[in-house]
């Protein structure tokens with residue numbers, strides 16, 4: 431079978447793009463490097479821009495709470511030590527916290543279970559080749575290809591680099607911890623000069639479960655040290671002295687900055703593979719969703 435599209439990556443960008451292509455009656459198959467249940471390094475924050483982006487495309491929002499998402503009540507923001515607190519319902523805004531394996535799993539289930547789009551797991555797309563009918567992607571033939579393989583995407587086309595991180599991408603670090611449950615689920619961001627301009631965060635993602643992390647635009651070597659410094663200060667203040675590590679701190683590239691891309695007719699890059707994350711706060715899920723939708727919009731205009 432020759433597909434209209436093959437998508438590399440079943441994250442938010444890949445899933446929403448696949449759903450949009452299906453809406454246009456185009457055939458699509460997704461190839462995903464990891465197995466279901468893989469928990470990628472993230473802050474696990476489904477911010478209000480993301481909720482808005484999902485609502486805008488008519489995503490069935492009750493799936494979020496069905497998948498265990500915690501609705502956030504308070505948004506706490508420190509800027510150089512000065513504290514600002516917002517109650518989200520006062521602003522008619524909704525945001526959620528949930529582990530990324532649950533969020534991505536929910537999108538993948540929607541795409542494959544509800545929309546019937548095939549997802550092949552455990553397929554690492556390293557190379558795309560020209561084929562008589564379009565492209566050969568790991569043995570699947572498609573007329574066009576979308577790369578939605580995230581900030582670490584490193585893929586070749588006919589033996590040449592198509593996309594790879596430039597070395598300039600900032601790195602974020604995050605971990606999952608258990609601590610006494612807060613009365614009100616919260617997002618807490620802490621931007622401090624004392625951490626060299628790093629952003630630290632603590633997000634409620636379950637009952638007594640938190641994502642803690644930090645990202646920095648430069649000086650990756652200091653990231654881990656600053657992360658533990660942050661945990662000693664704000665971590666103790668918000669989570670107490672007795673935290674249990676559920677997932678040790680791990681780092682990952684952020685989809686921000688320059689990227690080495692060699693454009694090629696018939697192959698598109700979307701989401702973090704094209705560095706669409708917000709360079710101010712690192713938020714990227716909503717950007718990935720909107721980029722996927724923009725891609726579908728451009729397609730319509732081109733065909734029109």
Ligand SMILES: Cc1cc2nc3c(=O)[nH]c(=O)nc-3n(C[C@H](O)[C@H](O)[C@H](O)COP(=O)(O)OP(=O)(O)OC[C@H]3O[C@@H](n4cnc5c(N)ncnc54)[C@H](O)[C@@H]3O)c2cc1C
Nearest residue numbers: 439441442443463472473475555579580602701702714715
């Ligand atoms: C530490 C950290 C914290 C963050 N916190 C938040 C947050 O709280 N909220 C928020 O909105 N954003 C956050 N982000 C950003 C967010 O994770 C990304 O912007 C978002 O996941 C981008 O979606 P995507 O679909 O473009 O890429 P991804 O979610 O990275 O999905 C890419 C998919 O492609 C797969 N893949 C990769 N390579 C290949 C390959 N070669 N072949 C096949 N499949 C492949 C991957 O397994 C993955 O499933 C954070 C990022 C980091 C690093």
